[in-house]
Every structure is written in structure tokens, then in C-alpha cells.
Amino acid sequence: MTGAHGGIRRRTVHSHGLPLAVYEQGDPAHPTVVLVHGYPDTHAVWDDVAADLAADHHVVRYDVRGAGASGVPAGRHEYRLELLGADLLAVADAVSPDHPVHVVAHDWGSVQSWEAVTTPGARQRIASYTTMSGPCLDHMGHWIRHRLRRPTPRHLRQLLVQGLHSWYITAFHLPVLAPATWRLWLARAWPRVLRDLEAVRPRPGHPQATLKQDAVRGIELYRANMRPTIRRPRERHTDVPVQLITLRRDHYVSDFLSDGLERWAPKLTRRSLDATHWSALLEKGATVAGMVRDFTTRIAAGHEHAPPDSGELVVVTGGGSGIGRATALAFAEQGARVVVCDRDLESAERTAELCMLTGSAAHAYRVDVSDGAAVDAFAATVAAEHGVPDVVVNNAGIGHSGTFLQTTEKEWQRVLDVNLWGVIHGCRAFGTLMVERGTGGHIVNLASAAAYLPSKVLAAYATSKAAVYMLSDCLRAELAPHRIGVSTICPGIIDTNITRTSTFSGLTADEQAAKQAKVSKLYARRGFPPEKVAAQIVRAVRTGKPVVPVTIESKAARLLGRLSPALLRRAAQLNAG
Incomplete structure (x- = not known):
């Protein structure tokens, strides 16, 4: 633990028998914001956003199961969405037992946070949800079904484009090749990927060895959830106010994946940011923090549908x-x-x-x-x-x-x-x-x-x-x-x-x-x-x-x-x- 309110304080929260490494900064008397990272990141990917928000928020980050300093699941079945969503709610209950928290998530952090946000009664524990580059897999399943039932040229083009963007998901399901690729090449090449494809300055989030181990284990996120959920999508609605930040240069998640999202999240605010998948957090953290701050302030004031004063x-x-x-x-x-x-x-x-x-x-x-x-x-x-x-x-x-x-x-x-x-x-x-x-x-x-x-x-x-x-x-x-x-x-x-x-x-x-x-x-x-x-x-x-x-x-x-x-x-x- 370091500092009082200005430093980073660490604690451990247990969820379904698994220890989660939780990091807090800012005054606990301020509104609580929980930041959920994606794959293959750790809580460190939020450093810039957290530092900015900590000035007037109680900022909480945690390494998701199987990543960073958190516990490692025993097998694929422990990477299921219902457990990932339960982890978020467990962290929220531990760090803010008396007040709902504001959730901000990116990539797979968004995918698993949607699970918690669309859980019945979520509004009692979650005050708002800001999502970037991670759709609800159930919503995505319905999105695909709708386009296959009505294969207009536009729908077919969208399916093709997103399919090309999601090539890696198919690769992650290959039993031997995917883990071998991470172990032998991709972990070492990751800084180059961030620099050349994502246009960001690579920074150390955790040691290379840890990145390799987390990435190999994290493949189970895709294998445990993608095909089962998309094949049999559930009806997942929420009354939590949702802020969708679309990243205009995202190489993995197309903007049209959010078409019709209002059906599932009627209290939806759409924003966009000129950023790639990772540059939003690693290069434009202050801008993201400003969007989050504006949204949480409006929610706290009861102005869920008031126009934002920041963003594009x-x-x-x-x-x-x-x-x-x-x-x-x-x-x-x-x-x-x-x-x-x-x-x-x-x-x-x-x-x-x-x-x-x-x-x-x-x-x-x-x-x-x-x-x-x-x-x-x-x-x-x-x-x-x-x-x-x-x-x-x-x-x-x-x-x-x-x-x-x-x-x-x-x-x-x-x-x-x-x-x-x-x-x-x-x-x-x-x-x-x-x-x-x-x-x-x-x-x-x-x-x-x-x-x-x-x-x-x-x-x-x-x-x-x-x-x-x-x-x-x-x-x-x-x-x-x-x-x-x-x-x-x-x-x-x-x-x-x-x-x-x-x-x-x-x-x-x-x-x-x-x-x-x-x-x-x-x-x-x-x-x-x-x-x-x-x-x-x-x-x-x-x-x-x-x-x-x-x-x-x-x-x-x-x-x-x-x-x-x-x-x-x-x-x-x-x-x-």
C-alpha cells in the first residue's frame, strides 16, 4: 500500500474461490469508478485514465481472473461469462458496499462487464456503464442472426468486414497453433504490434514472461464463451445507463456492431473517439477520462439524457x-x-x-x-x-x-x-x-x-x-x-x-x-x-x-x-x- 488517497492501495477480493488483485486510488468518499481491462492486458493498461480520474473519483482497477497478480482458473469452465460477471460484482461489493459503482471497460473487459450489467437487478449495484471495443456476446449473436435472416448487400458486407476483423478469434480456437504462436513469437513481437498497428508508444504493463503466460491462458476466454454464446444468444436487457465510446480506427471491432443496441440498452449515449483499439487508453487516456467524468457527473445529477459537453x-x-x-x-x-x-x-x-x-x-x-x-x-x-x-x-x-x-x-x-x-x-x-x-x-x-x-x-x-x-x-x-x-x-x-x-x-x-x-x-x-x-x-x-x-x-x-x-x-x- 502506498500513500493515503493519492497513492495506489492494493487489496485482495475473493470471487468463487479465486483471489482477485484489486488496486485503488483516490478518495473513497468520492464516486467509485471500476475499470475493467481486456486481453492480453492487466490493470496497468488503465494507468493514464486512472491517474486523471483519481482527482475526483475513487478509482478501482483489478486484474481479471487469469491475468496479472490475480488467481488462475483451474480450467476452461472457470473462464465462463457468468463467473467473469460475478467477479466484477464481487469487486464492486467489496470496494463500495453502500453505493452503486460506475463501470468502465475495454475489449474483453467490456465483454465480461456486459454480463454483469445485463444481470437482473444490476442497477442496484451499477450506476452507469461506459463500454469501449467490446460487445455483449449475446447482442452480437442476435446481430449476426438478424443479418443472416435478412441478407441485404449491406448486411452481407457487414458480416464480411467483421469476419475479416475477427480472424484472430478463429485462430485462437486452433488447439496447438494459438498457444504456440504466443509462446514462440507474439509475446516478443507485442511491442512492435502496438507501435506499428496501433500507433502507440509501447510501455511496460508487466514483464514479458507474465504477458506470455497471461496471453496463453487468456485464450480460454474465447474458447469458453464465443461459440456457445453466439450460437445460442440470450435476451440480455439492462436499465443501467450505458455510454458507448466507438473507436473510429479500431482494427478489431467495427462500429456497425452496435447497430440496434438501443433495443437492449434503451438508456444509451453514443460517443466516438479518433483512436485505435489500444491508443484510446495508452495515448488518449485524458480524453477517455474526460468522457467518463462527464458521464458520471450527469448520472449523479440525474441527467441521464442530458447532452455531453465533451467528446467528438x-x-x-x-x-x-x-x-x-x-x-x-x-x-x-x-x-x-x-x-x-x-x-x-x-x-x-x-x-x-x-x-x-x-x-x-x-x-x-x-x-x-x-x-x-x-x-x-x-x-x-x-x-x-x-x-x-x-x-x-x-x-x-x-x-x-x-x-x-x-x-x-x-x-x-x-x-x-x-x-x-x-x-x-x-x-x-x-x-x-x-x-x-x-x-x-x-x-x-x-x-x-x-x-x-x-x-x-x-x-x-x-x-x-x-x-x-x-x-x-x-x-x-x-x-x-x-x-x-x-x-x-x-x-x-x-x-x-x-x-x-x-x-x-x-x-x-x-x-x-x-x-x-x-x-x-x-x-x-x-x-x-x-x-x-x-x-x-x-x-x-x-x-x-x-x-x-x-x-x-x-x-x-x-x-x-x-x-x-x-x-x-x-x-x-x-x-x-
Whole structure:
């Protein structure tokens, strides 16, 4: 034992005859947070998070059975989920007998904590649950069954992607190869895995020999639970408030595994963090601690559904309607804080209100993106009042139709000011902040299929979008060393109100109105909603995809431009507009 409240104190808690090594720090009079580690870690993986939380929490960590200084199960049957869940409740009862504890778990720590959280009556012992990179195996079993019963292309793709991410689970079931691999190679290579794959600085959690022994024994976690539970999933509900932190660069757990989680955990708060599976704890411990602190504070105050004031921050320009509004809502539904701006403040405020209905914090500002000084001031305000954004979506844009000779200089200036300079201003103002912060981020620029689909009646519009496309390519190369991704989104015909505000060269006011109505009706008949574009934007941010053609016509045009540019140019000559 060291220190009074500032040091780490060790005790032993027995659960089903097995000794568990428990480590405490912070004042026991403060709210208790129990941190549960995964595989092949020990309690040490939580060092940074625990040190931060100990300032105002009673922080408890323990080595799970078979790991670190805790007892070793006699066989595979003692690694079953019900015993792992019972261990957590035993530790909670020992360290905080009079008050429910807040549980925070990662990887296999999350898997086993779900067992305790979904146990009937868990709310009496668990005040809240923050989970990272570890689904409930029962929920996962139902998730797989649902996709096999309804094998849509999206469901099949999800099953394939997660199957590829989970290759190691199959390997762990091999009777001789899996333990031999750990003993002969992987234990020694583990620091390199963390450095090269996880982008973290390896640090000593425990001696190499202990890591090897724990890892070999821990394979039984998978063998005792994965196939039996997923084959026969149980109905596991909970009324415990749950905070799901999705790690956007997780190499093992896909974000879509949490689709439909509200069915099992209705008091769900979604958050996300730009981190890999282990960098969340080893590199961004203070950020994770901030998310936990915010959640426990809101739970203690009885504000289970209040919007969080920390976590991922997303800025969307032109967020008052259409793709911008749908994108803001899509990120809000994932627990992000959202800042929207638009020339129409009332519409931006309406978007913010809709975002807040999802339980996320949202704010609205009036900004004309064509005004560089205004965008700089907006970026400074966002940084001062909300922090540096993690994601910026430069969406604001206007439509214009007209041949080159028809389009006046004033019309050219208006289109380029918004569609190109608006993106330039947003990239420069927020990109500078992201680089100075030094923790990465992502910029999304809305281009169009018109960026690579020539049309004699879209001279100014297509030129502005082609410029955005190339700007994004250049910016992607420049910002890559700073871990800032850049995605170019290229929608085709989308049913938004841009058609109702588009302008047309050489037409009278009455002719403009008639043309707007005609084009709007055409786009509405196409029936491709902005929500589908928003989903692709979110996915691009999560996966780092550089260029995303969204609609079928956009994909076809990009492919044709690669295969036969001459045919694409010929089609442009025939386009009557």
C-alpha cells in the first residue's frame, strides 16, 4: 500500500474461490469508478485514465481472473461469462458496499462487464456503464442472426468486414497453433504490434514472461464463451445507463456492431473517439477520462439524457437544410457534439434543435462561408467556446446552370465564392487549428459528380466542384503527416432544396421560377434522400476513405471517366441540360 488517497492501495477480493488483485486510488468518499481491462492486458493498461480520474473519483482497477497478480482458473469452465460477471460484482461489493459503482471497460473487459450489467437487478449495484471495443456476446449473436435472416448487400458486407476483423478469434480456437504462436513469437513481437498497428508508444504493463503466460491462458476466454454464446444468444436487457465510446480506427471491432443496441440498452449515449483499439487508453487516456467524468457527473445529477459537453466535435457548414442537416443529425445520433452554421440562422437553429433531440449537444451560428474573415472568426469562436473540431464538413454550396457563354462574370463570381472559396476558407481556418492541436482529425469536402462529369450547361458549377476535388487531393497529401484525413464526397442527383434555390443563366424571373420547379420535380422523382449521403459521409470519416461517389450515376460517371474519357466528353456534347 502506498500513500493515503493519492497513492495506489492494493487489496485482495475473493470471487468463487479465486483471489482477485484489486488496486485503488483516490478518495473513497468520492464516486467509485471500476475499470475493467481486456486481453492480453492487466490493470496497468488503465494507468493514464486512472491517474486523471483519481482527482475526483475513487478509482478501482483489478486484474481479471487469469491475468496479472490475480488467481488462475483451474480450467476452461472457470473462464465462463457468468463467473467473469460475478467477479466484477464481487469487486464492486467489496470496494463500495453502500453505493452503486460506475463501470468502465475495454475489449474483453467490456465483454465480461456486459454480463454483469445485463444481470437482473444490476442497477442496484451499477450506476452507469461506459463500454469501449467490446460487445455483449449475446447482442452480437442476435446481430449476426438478424443479418443472416435478412441478407441485404449491406448486411452481407457487414458480416464480411467483421469476419475479416475477427480472424484472430478463429485462430485462437486452433488447439496447438494459438498457444504456440504466443509462446514462440507474439509475446516478443507485442511491442512492435502496438507501435506499428496501433500507433502507440509501447510501455511496460508487466514483464514479458507474465504477458506470455497471461496471453496463453487468456485464450480460454474465447474458447469458453464465443461459440456457445453466439450460437445460442440470450435476451440480455439492462436499465443501467450505458455510454458507448466507438473507436473510429479500431482494427478489431467495427462500429456497425452496435447497430440496434438501443433495443437492449434503451438508456444509451453514443460517443466516438479518433483512436485505435489500444491508443484510446495508452495515448488518449485524458480524453477517455474526460468522457467518463462527464458521464458520471450527469448520472449523479440525474441527467441521464442530458447532452455531453465533451467528446467528438463536428462542424458542418451549410447545415440548415439538405445534406448539411442530415449530416449533422447523423453525427449527433452517434453521440457527437455538433456545431452547424448557415447563412440562414433560423434554419441552422432548427437543425441544432433536431440534433439535441438525439441527446447530443448542438449549437448554431450564422456564417457566410464566402467571407474569409467571417469563417476565420467562426473558427476562433468554435475553438474558444467548444474546442477544436475533430471533424469539419465543408458542405455549404449553391447550384447554377448555364453554358460558359451564357454565364455572366457576376454569376461566376457568386458560384466560385461559395462553392470553392467557401471550402478553401473552411479548410484553412479549421485545418490550421487541427494541425496546431496535434491530435489529428478529419476534413470532409462536398464536391459533386459534376467534378468529373463534364456538362455544357454546368460550366461554373462543374468547374467549382472540380476545383474542390483537386483541392482535396492536394490537401490530403499535405495533412497526412498530421494524421488529418481528407474525404471528397461526390453526390449525384439528390433530393434537396438546392434545386429550389439554384439559378439559371439567361432567364427572366418567371422563367427562373418555372425552371426551378421543373428541376425540383425531377430530383424529387429520383428519390435519393440526403440521409443516404450523410451516412456515406460518416462512413468516410470512420474509415478514412478519400473519395466517395455516392449515387449510381456518380459511380458510373467516375468509372466511365477512367475507362473511356472520350466517351464521357462525347456525352457532354449531347447533354441538352
